[in-house]
Amino acid sequence: EKGGYEHFMLKEIFEQPKSIQDTLRGRLLVNEGIIKMAGIWDHLERINKAERIIIIACGTSWHAGLIGEYLIEEFARIPVEVEYASEFRYRNPIITNKDVVIAISQSGETADTMAAIKLAKEKGAFIYGICNVVDSSISRYSDAGSYTHAGPEIGVASTKAFTAQLTILSLIALKLGKHNGNLSNAEFMNLITELDNIPKKVEDVLNSTHEYVKKISKDFVSATNFLYLGRGFNFPAALEGALKLKEISYIHAEGYPAAEMKHGPIALIDENMPIVIIAPKKGHYDKIVSNVQEIKARKGKVIAVVNYGDEQVSSMADYVIEIPETSECFSPIVASIPLQLMAYYIAVYRGANVDQPRNLAKSVTVE
Ligand code: M6R
Numbered sequence: 001e002k003g004g005y006e007h008f009m010l011k012e013i014f015e016q017p018k019s020i021q022d023t024l025r026g027r028l029l030v031n032e033g034i035i036k037m038a039g040i041w042d043h044l045e046r047i048n049k050a051e052r053i054i055i056i057a058c059g060t061s062w063h064a065g066l067i068g069e070y071l072i073e074e075f076a077r078i079p080v081e082v083e084y085a086s087e088f089r090y091r092n093p094i095i096t097n098k099d100v101v102i103a104i105s106q107s108g109e110t111a112d113t114m115a116a117i118k119l120a121k122e123k124g125a126f127i128y129g130i131c132n133v134v135d136s137s138i139s140r141y142s143d144a145g146s147y148t149h150a151g152p153e154i155g156v157a158s159t160k161a162f163t164a165q166l167t168i169l170s171l172i173a174l175k176l177g178k179h180n181g182n183l184s185n186a187e188f189m190n191l192i193t194e195l196d197n198i199p200k201k202v203e204d205v206l207n208s209t210h211e212y213v214k215k216i217s218k219d220f221v222s223a224t225n226f227l228y229l230g231r232g233f234n235f236p237a238a239l240e241g242a243l244k245l246k247e248i249s250y251i252h253a254e255g256y257p258a259a260e261m262k263h264g265p266i267a268l269i270d271e272n273m274p275i276v277i278i279a280p281k282k283g284h285y286d287k288i289v290s291n292v293q294e295i296k297a298r299k300g301k302v303i304a305v306v307n308y309g310d311e312q313v314s315s316m317a318d319y320v321i322e323i324p325e326t327s328e329c330f331s332p333i334v335a336s337i338p339l340q341l342m343a344y345y346i347a348v349y350r351g352a353n354v355d356q357p358r359n360l361a362k363s364v365t366v367e
Pocket residue numbers: 058059060061104105106107108109110113156157158159243247360362363364
């Protein structure tokens with residue numbers, strides 16, 4: 001059942017080229033230059049005319065939602081807010097019938113997310129569900145939606161469901177942007193061509209980084225803290241990297257936008273602090289270079305995720321993980337892969353139960 005892998009989590013990490021492809025299949029039709037999504041198409045007017053899109057989720061799905069915000073605002077130019085379901089449901093939020101709510105949930109059973117969309121629906125919002133489990137409560141309650149076709153995710157730590165959520169959110173943002181005229185045909189074609197390349201790039205990154213990440217993970221078994229930093233689209237990827245590490249290895253980790261470092265976390269940096277920094281060429285690279293200089297001046301241990309052939313960040317970093325270049329908006333998908341592997345191996349070396357970490361449940365059906 002684990003397909004020869006030691007844990008479901010590792011199997012699911014390696015399934016990602018396929019799960020992303022499965023999520024794109026039948027939807028991304030590059031040769032015809034279209035994205036086919038019945039859930040969006042049937043309600044295009046309602047969604048594109050929304051005064052606001054509110055994304056509601058918990059945990060990893062909330063991180064996907066943050067990237068969804070960047071994607072939708074960038075390509076469709078519709079204002080987006082991202083809310084933790086547990087906060088939203090208890091704070092008397094302002095919701096109108098001009099709002100569209102996107103609920104993201106792997107299981108489709110998360111109690112807080114379910115309660116939040118019920119509240120939003122009562123106030124007249126249109127609910128769009130992005131779930132992985134077919135016929136789950138959230139998918140049934142939604143007015144429309146799209147399934148992520150990641151296949152069953154058994155490991156408590158979400159991996160392939162997360163990248164499938166990013167895939168769906170990319171498709172939605174691009175489709176909305178195309179139909180509301182914010183994306184030119186040329187821009188749309190460039191982006192969908194690149195999205196089509198993502199499964200292959202994910203496969204490449206799995207092959208090229210696996211052994212190296214496995215090896216370097218040994219150096220961190222005794223770490224007590226980690227920082228994860230990224231900017232732009234990769235800021236939520238940093239949050240997700242930190243969540244993966246803490247939930248399965250029990251090492252305290254925090255994700256931050258790299259520029260926020262100087263507003264507090266920089267005080268933590270010394271030679272004992274490993275700092276994972278996501279620094280692809282496209283996306284605030286020069287700014288990241290200065291962040292790495294600031295970290296090195298304080299002797300932090302830098303684990304840099306960079307593109308092939310990178311020089312500036314690599315020359316300063318203690319560990320260099322190379323990933324293929326892609327558009328900035330899709331880079332969180334590719335950059336997340338080595339971070340998943342690193343969390344996995346550190347946890348394995350610490351003897352932790354990776355598939356069923358202590359105190360955690362796969363789907364949180366109580367609040
Ligand atoms: O099933 P859902 O996507 O609604 O679950 C939300 C969170 O409980 C979930 O992402 C959790 O944070 C995972 N353990 C993360 O790996």
